[in-house]
Amino acid sequence: MAQNVTTVDLQAKAEALAKEGVVGITIAWADNNGITRSRTVPVDQLASVAERGVGVTTLFAVFDSHDGITFGHPGLATPSGDIRLIPVSDRIVQLAGQPSFAWVPGRQVAADGSAWPYDQRDALERQVARAAELGLEFRAGYEMEFHLSHTEPGPGGGTQLALPGPAYGPRVLLDVDGFAAQLLGDLRDNGVRVNQFHAEYGPAQYELSIAAADPVTAADQQLLARQTIHAAARAHGLRAGFAPLITGAGVGNGWHLHTSLSRDGVNLLSGGDGPYGLTAEGAAYLAGLLRDLPAITAVTAPSVPSLHRLRPGYFSSAYTFWGVENREAALRFVPATELLGASHANVELKPSDASANPHLALAVVIASSLAGIADGLTPPEPVQENPDTWSAERREAANIHRLPATPDEQRAALLGNDRVRDALGEELLGAFAAVRAADQAWAEGKPLEEVITAHLWRY
Incomplete structure (x- = not known):
């Protein structure tokens, strides 16, 4: 552009x-x-x-x-x-x-x-332009989870977390209030609008929610927010880590991707005759995402640690289903409310993390959404439970399956989906797949904790 x-x-x-x-x-x-x-x-x-x-x-x-x-x-x-x-x-x-x-x-x-066919930003701009030609406008916003540690190693030489807990407590912010104050001020001055910042569930884990914007701006601001967080942490003797997993048993860090779409300024995820206020196009948008979830997550959660993070019961999403405000769902529908208004309705893609290129993540999300609308898809009934507690037969009857759990499954899902392939283009897809294969070869035979440690500070 x-x-x-x-x-x-x-x-x-x-x-x-x-x-x-x-x-x-x-x-x-x-x-x-x-x-x-x-x-x-x-x-x-x-x-x-x-x-x-x-x-x-x-x-x-x-x-x-x-x-x-x-x-x-x-x-x-x-x-x-x-x-x-x-x-x-x-x-x-x-x-x-x-x-x-x-x-x-x-x-x-x-x-x-x-x-240049390998430019990730261009891939996103192409999808945004496709949507505009159809009279559709997407909005996107990131929730970015990260953990804070001291720059000095802890006893035994391992990572020394800034504070163990309690989850969501104000004390977790009190102990890093200098960092938190600088971060919010720096983000404001850098032009990154923040919805909220709080201590999260994991030890020394925090979450930053960036206000929704057009998709290219959202991806750019994710990169800028990352740089801002790193700088604020360094200024206070801390180190920020965005890796999908910090330990093999921990909850890990997700970078949840919220999207919505509108036509003529009207949010298509609310005000309709469908369930939960969905319009026909809004429902098709959601169904398109659901149909392509295995291939989408091969782009939005592509690393070896990503695959280990996507486990049942961790609110990280392991199965292909959607739900209304269901935090175990890979696609969590957030409906409009009388308090928040129609513009608030959005879909949260939970299997997404820092190992994803933000421009590519949004490119494939938009491409799958547009394909769902073009094909007039209808989503199945939402699921309000954790399907991992169901029998295998019940999940099969509901067409709910595990997301790819190995690099080979992930690769097959990516290469077998023509809609996602087209969104990336054959050159970029080939480079992306080659990189994933190289990561797989590097991790082969290594203990999980060694793989996790090697990714801790990459993002």
């Missing part, structure tokens, strides 16, 4: 930032593991970099979660090649927690400036 920022505007912006003490501008993007990568340029180069970009290797598309490079994808099977990283210049933010630096999301383009 074109940027309405001129060279003169950017020169003026660079001068203004320099007067505020900014010396560098960090251009950030997320790779196929959900890991943020970046390049930083001197502030006075902003205008020229916005025009010509910064050179980066094509191989970032096939980095795995451990900074290994896989050559398993034929399209990127050699060390040769360069692309350009272009800042999305109308989204530059001086970082409140790192005032010497500004931050901006980047898009990856081919060396000649044309579209």
Whole structure:
């Protein structure tokens, strides 16, 4: 999408930032593991970099979660090649927690400036454009769970959590109130609107809820919020971890993805004649997500620790079903209420975490939703229980199945779904699958705790 920022505007912006003490501008993007990568340029180069970009290797598309490079994808099977990283210049933010630096999301383009098929941001923009052509507008917001630990190791050399509990208690915030105060102020100053921030269920676990926005903004702000959290934690002698699992027995961290869609400004998830106020299109949107859940979660919860996190009874969602305000459901429908109004209705995708690229996660969610609407799908009855307590025969009768529980099952679900394949495109899909295979090979034969530890600080 074109940027309405001129060279003169950017020169003026660079001068203004320099007067505020900014010396560098960090251009950030997320790779196929959900890991943020970046390049930083001197502030006075902003205008020229916005025009010509910064050179980066094509191989970032096939980095795995451990900074290994896989050559398993034929399209990127050699060390040769360069692309350009272009800042999305109308989204530059001086970082409140790192005032010497500004931050901006980047898009990856081919060396000649044309579209590059491995750019995750472009995949999302294509789906947003498809929806707009149909008169549909999506909104999205992230709930980001993370844990805090001290920078110094605990007894025995392991991670020393900031505080063990109690869950949801104000004391858990009291012990890190300096961090919490700085974080909320920095997020405000960085332009990230927050709905709420609180202590979560796990030890030293916290959750930040970002206000809904258009999908591209939501994905960008997820990256910016992540950087803001890291900086605020560091300023207070803490370390923030977003990994899907912290221990093999713990609840882990999810980054739940809330979405809704509207036509002509009217939320299609409320005000209809269907159950719980769903319109026909709103119900089809939900049914499209349900139909493609195994393939969707191969993108939204793609890492080896993700698969171990998706267990019954942990509110992380392990089965393919939807429910109304059911926190065990993979798709948790949040209906409109008289108190909150029609615009509040949304669907929460719970099997989603930090190992997902946020732009790709939203791209496949939108693609599956649009396919559900195009096919006129109708969802089954919602489930208000935990199906893990049912017999296998009852689950089969209700067409409720476990989400992929192994890398092989995950790969089969991803590669076997034409709708998700089309959303990614064959080149990006091939690179993504190659990275997942590399992660699987790395984890093969390793104890779970070793795998978890290796992912703790990757995001």
